[in-house]
Structure formats: structure tokens, C-alpha cells
Amino acid sequence: MQLWTESSGxxxxxxxxxxxxxxxxxIERQIRQKAAGFRTHVLxxxxxxxxxxxxxxxxxxxxxxxxxxxxxxxAAQIVTGIGFLGAGVIFTRRDxxxxxxxxxxxxxxxxxxxxxxxxxxxxxxxxxxAHLFALIVLGPLVAKLPTRDTNxxxxxxxxxxxxxxxxxxxxATEAGFSAFILSTHRRDRSDLVQLDVRFKGRTPLRDLVPHxxxxxxxxxxxxxxxSDDDEEESRT
Numbered sequence: 388m389q390l391w392t393e394s395s396g397x398x399x400x401x402x403x404x405x406x407x408x409x410x411x412x413x414i415e416r417q418i419r420q421k422a423a424g425f426r427t428h429v430l431x432x433x434x435x436x437x438x439x440x441x442x443x444x445x446x447x448x449x450x451x452x453x454x455x456x457x458x459x460x461x462a463a464q465i466v467t468g469i470g471f472l473g474a475g476v477i478f479t480r481r482d483x484x485x486x487x488x489x490x491x492x493x494x495x496x497x498x499x500x501x502x503x504x505x506x507x508x509x510x511x512x513x514x515x516x517a518h519l520f521a522l523i524v525l526g527p528l529v530a531k532l533p534t535r536d537t538n539x540x541x542x543x544x545x546x547x548x549x550x551x552x553x554x555x556x557x558x559a560t561e562a563g564f565s566a567f568i569l570s571t572h573r574r575d576r577s578d579l580v581q582l583d584v585r586f587k588g589r590t591p592l593r594d595l596v597p598h599x600x601x602x603x604x605x606x607x608x609x610x611x612x613x614s615d616d617d618e619e620e621s622r623t
Contacts, residue, residue, distance in 0.1 A: 397506075398440050405436035405503035408515040409496045415522060421489045423476050431472065431493050432500035435465050439504030462501055469497040492518070531589060539592045540569065540611040543582045543599065547573065551604035552582065558598050564588035579606060 409432025410425065417424035442461035473490035495518045502511035545551040559566050569583040586592060592610065599608050 398444060401440060401503050401506060401508075402433065402436050404508065404511060405432045405500040408499050408503065408511055409433065411515055412492055412496050412499070412518060415519060416489060416492055421476075421486075423489050423493055428492060428496045431469065432496040432503075435469070435497040435500030436504035437500075438462075438465050439501045443505070462505075465497060465501060469494055488522075492522075540583055540585045541592075541596070541599070542609040542611050543584065544574070544579055544606040544608075545582065545602075546604040546606065547578050547580045549604045551602060552580075554602050555582075555584075555599060555605070558602055559586060559595060562588070562595050562598055563590060564595055583611070 406429060409428050412432070413425035413428030416428060438461050473493045476489045476493065477486040495514060499511050499514050499518075502508075502514060543555065545555070556566055564586045565588065567585045567587070569585055571580060571582045573580050586595060588595070596608055596610070599605060
């Protein structure tokens with residue numbers, strides 16, 4: 388293939404292309420202050436391009452009648468390695484999963500780097516453009532779409548006498564939710580209060596639950612089943 392016989396200058400050009408494109412991806416994550424930002428995405432993309440270039444150009448001198456080259460083997464190992472790296476930015480806390488989008492951007496950065504390293508310039512540019520369009524343009528639009536859990540009931544158990552309810556309502560307001568208290572009662576022979584409250588907002592309720600968990604004095608938060616729901620979700 389012509390790709391594997393190009394000059395070293397072209398190889399550096401592919402590497403630079405991977406660097407620039409993945410820099411755009413990394414800047415978007417950096418602006419949003421995510422766990423993996425500019426440096427991570429640039430290194431992932433550039434490294435993937437480097438591995439792809441090595442697999443294509445690095446072993447041509449050993450080719451012969453008894454030696455064949457399969458560049459796809461290194462590419463397959465890149466995909467596996469990036470899977471482990473992406474898993475490192477995903478974490479769960481009380482069943483609240485965070486970091487999935489950042490892990491996906493690392494995966495896309497690797498794909499951009501591999502495409503650039505393979506000389507597939509149009510694919511690399513197209514991947515970057517589609518990725519940024521999805522996050523910057525479509526992301527905010529999709530977030531405004533109504534979802535089933537924008538008006539749901541939470542059952543919150545918290546310690547009484549510590550101003551927890553006031554802090555809960557303040558956190559919900561800052562997150563763009565309005566709260567309607569349905570019922571509240573003290574649990575028998577304890578200082579725990581059980582609160583049923585309906586939250587209404589423009590974003591999914593799952594975005595609010597982790598913030599409520601972080602309020603000092605909160606023991607548990609459960610998403611109650613509405614009459615039209617198939618099953619109950621919970622956060623403990």
C-alpha cells in the first residue's frame with residue numbers, strides 16, 4: 388500500500404494532525420473542567436497515531452518472502468488499551484455514575500489518532516467535527532428535552548436538628564429544581580426524619596441526586612415510583 392511507503396515528513400504530518408485534532412477535543416473537556424482534560428486527550432490521540440505509524444512504517448525493513456506485516460494487530464491492541472484507560476475516569480458513588488462522557492471522548496481521541504496515523508485525513512477530521520458537534524451543539528439541545536423523571540418524588544432520610552432541610556432546598560434551587568414537600572415525619576425512636584418531596588426541573592432528576600447525597604446529614608435518597616413507572620429506581 389502507498390501509505391506504508393511515504394516519506395518520514397508525511398509521517399510527522401500525520402502525527403501533527405492527530406495532535407491538533409485531539410487538542411480541540413481536549414480543550415472542550417478542559418473548559419468543562421472534567422477529570423480528563425487537554426493533556427490527556429492530546430496524549431491519547433498522539434500516542435494512538437504514533438502506534439499506528441509504527442505498526443505501518445516501523446517494520447518495513449524486515450519484510451521478506453517469509454515475513455508478512457499485519458498493521459491491524461497493533462491497532463487492535465490500542466482499542467483494548469484505551470478501554471482500560473477510559474475505565475479509569477469512570478467512577479460510581481452511591482449508584483451515581485460519572486465520567487462516562489469523558490471516557491467516551493478518550494475513546495474518540497484514540498480513534499482520531501489512529502485515523503490520522505493511518506493517513507485517513509478525512510475520517511480523522513470528520514470524527515473530530517462530529518464529536519464536537521454532538522457535545523457542543525446537540526448536547527445542550529438534548530438536555531432541554533423533557534424526560535420522564537423531570538417531575539419525580541424523592542424520599543430523603545436525614546438527621547433532624549442540623550438545618551439539613553434548608554440546605555437540601557438550597558441545593559435543589561441552585562441546580563434549577565423547584566421542590567414541593569409532600570410529607571414529612573420522624574422515624575420511631577430516632578433523630579431521623581423521612582421527607583417525601585417532589586422535584587420539578589428542566590434537567591433529569593439523576594443530575595440532582597448526587598448533589599443531595601453530598602449534603603451533610605443526609606442518610607439516604609430514594610427515587611420513588613410514580614404510578615406510570617414500570618419500576619422503582621433508588622440511590623442509597
